Amino acid sequence: MKEDGVVDESTRFMIALPTPYNVINMSVAPADRLTVEPAYERAMAMEVSEIAAALPHDQISIQWDVAHDMQTYEGSRQCYFAFHQDGIVERLVRMGEIVPDDIAMGYHLCYGNFGGKHFVEPRDMAPMVELANHVSSGIGRSIDWIHMPVPIELDDEPYFKPLRGLRLGNETSLYLGLVHDQDGEDGCRRRMATADKFISGYGIATECGLGRRPPESIGPLLELHDRLI
Template sequence: MPPTSVHLNGSVNLPDTETVMREVVTRLPTGLRRLPDGETGDRANWIWFQLERFRQTPGLEQAAAMDQLAEGYEEMPKVRLADGADPGAVRWPDLGYADAYQQSFEVYRTLRDEGAVPPGVRFQVQYPTPLAAINAWVVPEDQDRLEPSYEAALFADLDRLLGALPHEQIAVQWDVAVEFGILEAQFLTAGQDLPSIVERLARCVDRVPGDVPVGLHLCYGDYQHHHFRDPDSLALQVQVVNGVAEAARRRVDWISFTVPQHQRDPSFFAPLRDLRRSEGTELYFGLVPYHPDQQAEGTTAEQVRLVDEQLGGGEWGVCTECGLGRAQREEVPPLLDLHRAILDRARG
């Protein structure tokens, strides 16, 4: 069947939360199940938001910058354990997500109460996985030593948020990007492999209580609208999803997949036949380009056909491969319109 719903992966390059939410619900009046706050302000550049927290943490110190392996990606600043510092004694500062999302929820609540947000549309929050910031900002030899305490701090931030907001109105997404950089041998790493990454992701999923929907955003990066590596097929993404579905104690409620914009090779989509989809899990595919004029004629229609063919029926939807945080601001409204246009064209 053709796609029937849309998903936004989180970031939206508009001035503030209210502008993001009003623009989204106006341009996507149907097919939207969750509403993000756009990750505006300090969170606009994803995990750069966390770098200052790392720099503020007692026991950590600036290290020499180290090149990432992915071609075209910038040299990233790094921190290390100070000489003599005990990794078990590291105490992280307030990571900032819970406070930001509580403020955004008040905007969502106001818009919902005035009828601007359609009934049933939840407030969506996005968290990077603990490994994302650890891999990005910590030298490889200290990553394993610092990851447990940072994971505990990030999970505590999420717990605080979930304790403050009504569960029937919210949803949580984990952004899974650095993990694919590691698995595709593009990022410096302390030696993580597929089983260890699946185990980590299952912990993230299970941290969200069963009465709150949880999703995974599978991402290959969006630096200057380029992946750190183009996936050869959906095989690795399917392996990760299947592994998490088996390891986690609860269902993953939605998954968004990366699909390179001009990919029309049937072999790319063929691994979807191996996807073990739990009943009720929503699937979204990145068929919406980063720029309104990037869509090659006929490409999306062919991609829709290939996805539907491999899924063998069942509902699914469309998204961009990453968020809209790196789109030019004037491009955001037409990109939102493009989500709806793809659904309209697919329905015929």
């Protein structure tokens, strides 16, 4: 597609992976989670190594999808280990560091998206900002992007105000998931105008990617992005 000019030369193929915590906390019996976790992490590290061995590093990126982790960090889900916030940070750092340095890597902080609804509705961006800051300061490699969702109904200053405390490295891009096709360009620009009061230089995205949508909705949604940038 790049050779045909359909896709820009700088585009990378993004491989989105759920964190081990996300899968274990959802799919393993509570009494067995701590026992299963090390083996699952080793298997995930092997999978990332296989991806890195098979594909050109300058053509791919890896995103960690951080759903149960995010919700546990802010206290909305029970955790299977003590000191849940420190433990979530340690696990996200560990997963980030298994990705080779020359493969672009980022995190999608997620509140779920089954049927277009969150598992938990964020009150504001403070837990996301705090988690992003801790991971950014603790990791031993670059983070290329962090994505934070913005619910369609939240265009108020209290939701965005915690962004003033965001402390990412210069190499890290912030993407705000404020693009919703339900209220179109006007709604998106309203949320952007509020975000602009507290941060600049961010990118825009949908709240939770392009999956679980009717195929015919993708074209208009991409066109909406284009009008907003």
